[in-house]
Amino acid sequence: MRHDRVFQIGMLIVAVATALKIYVLSESYFVEDDFLFFAAANSSDLTPEFLLELHKGHFMPGSMFLVYLQNALGPYHWVSAAGTMLVLQVAAILVFFRLLWELFGRRWALLVPLTVYALAPLTIPVLGWWAAALNAVPFQLSVALALLFTVRYLRTGMTQYAWWVVAAVVFGMLFSVKALLLPPLLLVFAVAFLYPGGLFQAVRYAFWLDRRFWSGMVGLTLGYLVLYLVRQNAGTAGEGASVPVWDTAAELMRRMVTEVFPVGALGGPFEWSPITPTGGLLDPLGTVLLGSWVVLALIVVASLRVRRGAWRAWALLLGYLLFADAIPTVIARGDVYGEVGSDPRYVADAALVFALVLALAFLVTKEERAREHTGNAGEERDPRRRLRPVRLGRFTWTLALVVTLIYAGSAGYSTYTYAETLSGDRLRSYLANVRTSLAEVPEDAGIYSRPVPDDIVLEWNGPRRLSSYVLTPLADRELAERMYEPEPAPSAHVFDDEGNLVMAGPPSQVNSFVPAEDDDCMDNWDGLMSWSVWEFGGVEQVATIGYTSQEDANLVVVVGGEEVQTELPAAPDGGFWYVPVSERDETFTLYTDPDKTCVTWSSLGPLAPASDLEEAEDSEEEPEEGAEGDGSEDDTEDDEG
Incomplete structure (x- = not known):
């Protein structure tokens, strides 16, 4: 595999992305909540109470352990703290590359979604702020790992892969409350693209063939939810969920879903504003926002022409944005002010899901190809649901290459301009x-x-x-x-x-x-x-x-x-x-x-x-100018009058 050209170019993309991230980290440093984390660790012992304490609504015992460890080994030591997050971020990209290879097989087309995630500007602000990276970066890794091991388990039925899925989900839950919705994401992904039949039939297949696995995922979700609620009730007042204010919540969701995500996912915003102590926010110009929506609409339409079932992928993305990103943020920040929605760190993890959805919208998984070759055994015969192989000519490949290079250039420039705000x-x-x-x-x-x-x-x-x-x-x-x-x-x-x-x-x-x-x-x-x-x-x-x-x-x-x-x-x-x-x-x-x-x-x-x-x-x-004097100017003015 090391001598495979697709693999080699994929590694080159990862190397370029890593270099850009290193540049951003070289321009960043500890700020804001980073100081609060170190101070809390310095004044506490490594106890369950310290690990399980909520921080501004975040339940993250894994993050708190890393904070305590970092404070013990080297408080305010940027290279080791940022380096740890960089390693986890690169690991998430590599696991995502492996996930694409596992889902679709060896294809040159894999390099497109890999580029989209590896260079995604949405992942840059959260990486550059250590306190935010402690949540978001390990969570991205857990999402990629959970998806990869879910694919392997459903294909092989080997129990060890089921336990690896559980481990990946638990790993995510140690760092981010969003991991509460990771099991539902796995189920929707599997039903839409791995199990045979229509959606309802696929759900029946899932709970018939893998009842214990999915029941375990449900139990894991409910158990984590109970633990979070218990810790919120035991924690400091105001450190957790709140009752959203309607106008604020609507403004926050509008900014997150209709501005920050489409612009950041497609390589923008080119210029970041307003600038805060933690870096620039994403409040795009009207032309950039309009252009992003036009490009996104063209991508969706093109995918629907290539694959009739592409709508499933886009529905998965929309559901993830709403239920995993927007609604939790509204619950946690919906009583503050709507401008919070301009912070790209709240949708950083959606960059991975977007890249995966992009692949699912255009490419055929191994399961779909196998069912097509076996005559869709076990499914109702419906000619409209048969795969329609699309022969990609030289023009199509050239267009895909050009678009990917444009995205890479835009994303690289946006990353550079973000570093300038630090x-x-x-x-x-x-x-x-x-x-x-x-x-x-x-x-x-x-x-x-x-x-x-x-x-x-x-x-x-x-x-x-x-x-x-x-x-x-x-x-x-x-x-x-x-x-x-x-x-x-x-x-x-x-x-x-x-x-x-x-x-x-x-x-x-x-x-x-x-x-x-x-x-x-x-x-x-x-x-x-x-x-x-x-x-x-x-x-x-x-x-x-x-x-x-x-x-x-x-x-x-x-x-x-x-x-x-x-x-x-x-x-x-x-x-x-x-x-x-x-x-x-x-x-x-x-x-x-x-x-x-x-x-x-x-x-x-x-x-x-x-x-x-x-x-x-x-x-x-010092008297203000004109406050004291001999009145000569006033006399002159009177004489002139």
């Missing part, structure tokens, strides 16, 4: 700065929490985007504890937007207090000071105390029900003391020793890089 350099630089900073932390420095930039982790993730959560996987155990639970310290440090650990301070605009104009120290009542403040709370909240003291002195910070007792070191020339306190309340209270301590500053709230605070103060001091 911000891997920025993300690499950020984490490189974090690594360098964590290697040089002063022993007495307080490392306080601050949200990482929006292009690293989006704001709506709340406390999960704090530096004390997402950056600790890069720290050693002792330093990680200082970040998780910071202690009072004489100096404060936070990570700036470039990933550098820098000196920090409190903003002066809110919840900050200084002595009266003619006083050097804060007024107090036997050491008691209290202020009304805006409520912040949370891990990033820090009480900042500026003071002078000739000797060590006691300090108590009280916010709501939280009381922190600490000791102020002597500071004859003045100093600051930073006390983390997470309680949320509208009253901020200090207790000090008035005979030892002169408090010159107090504030409560998140800290910010000192350089940012200086820039903010400078901008406030």
Whole structure:
């Protein structure tokens, strides 16, 4: 087989596809949910609870195991993390090639659907984002494996292949909730193309000849569904299925099924927009969308002229898009906003099904050819259902070659332009700065929490985007504890937007207090000071105390029900003391020793890089153009008037 020309060209196609995927991965890097995964693994043990926890509606114990393993071996190590996904993606392409060979035999025509899947732009965005690839890439491999072993089992009846089908389905269920619909896909595929007779007769054949196999598939589906529902009820509120909003759901489905899929499946969109931190979305131009539908319509019509039963293939594709891609996405995201449907990762797996359907719509399986040669034994004789061999002339082969090359060029260009939307350099630089900073932390420095930039982790993730959560996987155990639970310290440090650990301070605009104009120290009542403040709370909240003291002195910070007792070191020339306190309340209270301590500053709230605070103060001091002056321009205008 290695010396077969069809096989050799097929391997060349796989090699080209692999090179394109490597290029995309070289332009990508960890972003968004990737940080959340590493942080969760770093703060947890490898327990059933960790593996079975839902993540934004995804049930994926296999993915969580890979996350834990990656964090243990090399947190935020891109080459190994992305390389694992690349190997699985290439494996899915190779298994798909084997599936085509198994279904149709050796044919030059196999190279067309192989090219369609191997170079599919729909599979690129999901591969370039590690968190998304953890679901989608293993699932694509499981689909290809399950289809391949189903074909082998139904042809040979060998029990070992039935168990391999079960293993492939279970493998998919470990990574993606969509695998719930993998057994129905196998049944529809087998009934439509492997069992003899019409659809109803084929269903009867299936449950008569292979009752135990298909009953097992039904049981597997129901068991997985029960497990998912149990985990959803046991999980965090909001991490799972939701009640869709009708307008949002309709918009989401329209974008997925009528825009993203046809354009991406046929080599588009050429240009990706809008661009998000995770890469470009697919909101195609009107001409590109119209052209995609025209091409798709021509393909469908041509297949129906070649094969009367081609409609089965297209019905299979439509059903998969609706039931495996659109409806699950609506259930999970249908209460957010319809623009979510422009994300191609939700239909990435449909690229494999589309390529398979393309082959089934034009090519005859071995089963169909065998039944034709034996006179369709066991089937009702209907001359309209007889195969109509189509002699493909040189023009047809040339046209197929040209169309395939055009698709390959379009898909390659779309892949290139998608890579241009990625911000891997920025993300690499950020984490490189974090690594360098964590290697040089002063022993007495307080490392306080601050949200990482929006292009690293989006704001709506709340406390999960704090530096004390997402950056600790890069720290050693002792330093990680200082970040998780910071202690009072004489100096404060936070990570700036470039990933550098820098000196920090409190903003002066809110919840900050200084002595009266003619006083050097804060007024107090036997050491008691209290202020009304805006409520912040949370891990990033820090009480900042500026003071002078000739000797060590006691300090108590009280916010709501939280009381922190600490000791102020002597500071004859003045100093600051930073006390983390997470309680949320509208009253901020200090207790000090008035005979030892002169408090010159107090504030409560998140800290910010000192350089940012200086820039903010400078901008406030600079008057706006035209705001101040001697009025000469106004006098001139009056004179002219």
